[in-house]
């Protein structure tokens with residue numbers, strides 16, 4: 001019987017090779033919350049919370065997630081006998097609103113723990129069918145259109161199968177037009193605005209619409225599906241929703257209202273793998289293609305995204321770049337790599353994500369640790 005005996009929280013600080021700028025802020029050093037779940041019988045699994053340092057992409061942060069996991073998530077999971085990791089989702093959603101990133105860190109860790117206990121790849125436990133996934137890159141906002149073009153051309157040459165560029169007012173049309181001209185009309189190019197626009201910016205959005213982009217990701221408010229529908233009606237280019245999709249209900253709203261035609265699934269944003277699979281299945285039935293987004297994860301969270309992206313309805317390359325694109329040294333061995341054809345191989349010869357953590361490196365990077373067991377909660381809340 002599957003049971004989580006303990007959860008160790010750790011915060012590490014991992015410097016990005018270069019700062020990553022989106023419309024709402026810039027990340028230089030990635031503060032990352034890692035979890036180690038143990039079954040108390042010799043098997044353990046590492047997982048990663050995707051929350052960032054600041055609440056500029058989503059309302060959760062490393063600090064809120066730390067608190068929420070310790071106070072509200074872990075007590076519901078530790079010591080509970082489970083038939084399957086798919087039970088965690090209901091356990092965490094009952095009378096417990098939001099905080100998907102905190103919930104997902106534990107939920108995904110339980111799937112990884114189960115995969116390792118059963119000695120099977122995480123991908124196959126989730127219903128994945130692929131041996132390789134297609135890789136895309138997300139380029140942060142650059143100082144000039146020329147700087148962007150130089151990067152985009154180099155990445156295309158490296159093999160990346162999708163080029164996503166971040167945009168914001170002041171760094172949009174000139175940048176995207178320059179990229180389109182340089183890469184050619186057939187290149188798989190898209191933009192992601194992270195909510196930088198409103199319907200008042202319709203002229204800019206209509207001009208972007210003429211660039212033959214694969215999609216325009218989350219141009220309007222982070223929690224909106226109504227104004228996106230007004231916008232989608234005016235655009236030929238499909239809108240892809242990221243921030244707004246927090247579960248299958250929002251996908252149903254998107255379809256009913258016509259707010260978008262493509263969904264970016266980030267398992268951390270939607271509360272974990274069970275919800276990601278539910279969204280994947282719903283979108284497959286409804287003819288909506290999905291792809292796997294990224295949150296500048298270390299190799300631990302990257303392994304989760306790789307496993308998820310091996311499901312059949314993932315129809316665009318994910319924001320799942322190789323380790324070396326982000327870090328001088330990743331926290332897993334072997335690191336995640338991309339082949340010259342722009343694909344990444346799953347590691348199906350090993351259990352779970354197929355990579356091992358570099359404990360020594362993680363110890364060096366750790367800034368705080370907390371260990372949670374059933375005893376922790378017995379002390380805090382005596383009967």
Ligand code: OSB
Pocket residue numbers: 022057137138192194242293294295296297319320321
């Ligand atoms: O909107 O997809 C996003 C990174 C941080 C926050 C939000 C987003 C992103 C990315 C990076 O686009 C994707 C990656 O991990 O490479």
Ligand code: MG
Pocket residue numbers: 192194217218242243264293
């Ligand atoms: Mg996005």
